[in-house]
Amino acid sequence: MKKIKSYNIIIPSLLLLFSSCSKDFLKEDPKSSLTPETFYKTSNDLNMAAIALYTQVNGAFNQSAGFSTLWGGDDMTVARAGNKISYSDFDTYQATSSNDRMTNWWSYFYSTIKSSNALINNYTNATEASEADRNHAAGQAYFFRALSYFFLTRTWGEVPLITDNTVDYNRAKATPSDIYTLIVADLQKAETMLPDAWDGTKRQNGVDIPPTAGSAKALLANVYLTMAGWPLKQTDKYALAAAKAKEVIDNKATWGYDLTTNYADLWKKEGKFNHETVFGCYYNVNVSGWAWENYNMLTPNAYAPDDEGGWGDGYGEINFYKKFPPGPRKEATYQSVYYINNDPTKAVDWTGTMRKHPYFFKFRDDDAFNQSNHVNNNWIGSHTVPVIRYAEVLLTYAEAQAMSAAPDATAYNAINLVRNRAGLSNLVAGLSQSAFRDSVIAERGWEFAGAEPAGRWYDLIRTETVSKANSDRDASEEPLKNIPDDAAHTFYWAPIPIGDQQLNPNL
Template sequence: MKLHKIAPLLLLLFTACSKDFLKEDPRSNLTPDNFYKTSDDLNMAAIGLYTQLNGAFNQSAGFSTLWGGDDITVARAGNKISYSDFDTYQANSSNDRMTNWWSYLYSTIKSANSLINNYQNATGATEDARNQAAGQAYFFRALSYFFLTRTWGPVPLITDNKVDYTRTKAAPSDIYTLIVADLQKAETMLPDGWDGTKKQSGVDIPPTRGSAKALLANVYLTMAGWPLKQTDKYALAAAKAKEVIDNKATWGYDLQTNFADLWKKTGKFNHETVFGCYYNVNVSGWAWENYNMLTPNAYAPDDEGGWGDGYAEINFYKKFPAGPRKDATYQMVYFLNNDPNNAVDWTKVQHKHPYFFKFRDDDAFNPTNHVNNNWIGSHTVPIIRYAEVLLTYAEAQAMSASADATAYAAINLVRKRAGLSDLVAGLSQSAFRDSVIAERGWEFAGVEPAARWYDLIRTETVKKANSDRDASEEPLKNIPDDATHTFYWAPIPIGDQQLNSNL
């Protein structure tokens, strides 16, 4: 879309995509003293945030840290070994894939810090313009730290842009304190809606007040689990999610009627995406962060000319309830060598695993023969979906009070769309929670930011989930431990460890 036509100036100012965060990398003569003056300056700075976040979520690399879940696996060969290292619990600090998230998320934080620490200097802008710019920065910083601490645990907590190679890692509790504070600010500073190019097909592209509330609900839910185990946060998560549900019309949120429509190229702008990363392959010139590389090749099978970055674990697939959601999540028919006359099921493809169909349908994908005519696309990556808000409410309400009618109503909305009957009534608190966790696994299976991996971590069930692994899967090199939490967190990238011995 047009919003993503990032100017070269912004790329120079704000991107540090392939560099270690702690390295100095001066890009221009512009400084905070001479830049943050007008509304245009603030808008340019905000757009720079999207550049970096788009770079984090437009390729498989950073997602590799989520391969430890029981929903996705990959062949241990060639350039897939770095993914397989997380899948089989042998990743080390030299893993080249994970640094994509580490670098881009800290780069986003770096730009957010600059905006937060300087937006008040934009005296040529209105107060609303200053607040809206800062609200976006607080949201992006919170989102970035949320992914960082769930993935790496204790990480440097940086709120300035000073070069300091002696920073220590902050405890997750301190990181969550900042995340909550940032989102509470974003709630008050962001608008309920945007206009102009910031709204496409009736959908808000930047985060809104509703986006901040939805993210905060998920943060509270995570804080109630491991490692913080602050169970008082269940009530806060339920209350915040309910705000979003009760006021969904304000922000235009709702479930898509058909789950499959979320993953069609025609569903690029949809009202289920509470916040997402948007891409446009038709932007002229080369701008890496404008293009989505999750589609159409990344999860296509080798048999159809794809890259095979990951595919379903067999036992998870077998437990996945049949219905329209499963049919849209996985590829059901495969054309060997792209020949429709040689159609087979997943048991006949090279790696004998079901492949995910999410992200496949894009402008470059030919549904008649499954040929991918480009290795980049424009598919939206939903960071937060309204379905997650509903399931967050259901779990948090049950755990803070009881699995009442409102909790059942929330999960049953998701189940009904999936073609499932209502959840059995009268479940105990723990049984209801387990049902919600299972539902989340099916709803967000594969490469979605609302990842199965994070649910396994917060519920301390990583080992338990991976104990049900089909004998044909790549054997685990190490066994995670749900009591000691070994292999729960990714190792700090070696590049930053070499710069800072405190990491």
């Protein structure tokens, strides 16, 4: 493995050293040579280490780079030109281990794992902290380690499984089965160690910023649902997914979860703090000084059209857009009017843009975005990235309940809550188990279309429908370089980054 950052050791150490001066400055202080084993003593030490985890997770989700690995889905595409070729490589199934974009997720997630390991393996040494503070700190570390491995194994398949911080350039890759065993164990610990609510600065506008017990349960439900599909195909996990999702649904008031009344409100700058976000990454462009991980680069430029001065990191595939049911959700998901050269008198629809594709409007509305002419006055923003939404909990329950038992009234109610909010009528009654499941998968695609962590790509992988979905590709799209095979599962996983392969021959 290549050397990765360890913010939870470096940053707290510096803070602690600067605050250690006193009238006893001649007294020897062993903290001048801190190690992970000796650092953790007080509640403040634990808190600094936990806060450092957010820097790394925020860095994973604040830009398009890592999301490029999801471009193989049928909802996103991009022009094969300039610095977008690395995105296009995933969209057209020709990504190699030298792809520079994917390393963002690989590096940040492994950095998060390293920092989480340090906290998990040493938090009990904080004897001056209360038991609650120790549990809360460790619970966050277990949650973030599980979240990181969940994205790593779904994206790369077999990856190194590291639970210590020793340097080993001969570490073998672990199977997805072993990785999921650790993920489940971590989340089972997290749901008992994390609080139901936070206080102080960790709770903003009535919304919890760190993960809570509810966040851990929601993530565990999604993990179980994924384990029921490819590659594990442990169908007994459907029942566990349904039970865990129902636990979140039945107790949503405990954590304050619910669907926003209007889908569009999720993507407005005023919706930064909302009760649909079960766990999210929060950013603040007004933080003084340069702090990369404090800023969101998914907004407002990343998905803006070239015609309006945007970067065009990705946009909607035409046939997926055409199949997307009309209504307020579609209107909020895609941009409807485009101002050529930011001139409102030159308004066109997507067919009149340079790329002739519908662009996503998610993440566009931020403080730097001018609604009147679509000018982006900054390339960074403060938009929240929802990693887990309550809508996903509802759809996880609907699918898992149908597959573990039958599409009963509770399963229908869960999917209909999402559909009705989207402006759609109730799902047709009396569907077979498989037909109901397919309806949920389609609903998830529309609900989370574009650069959302609940990516369409992951649903196609676990349901072994990557090739099937991409077979309905508009003739005007960039031609596929290679064709994925749903039976052989070719092109399902991203290639291991070349830098790590060169360091470790077992990768």
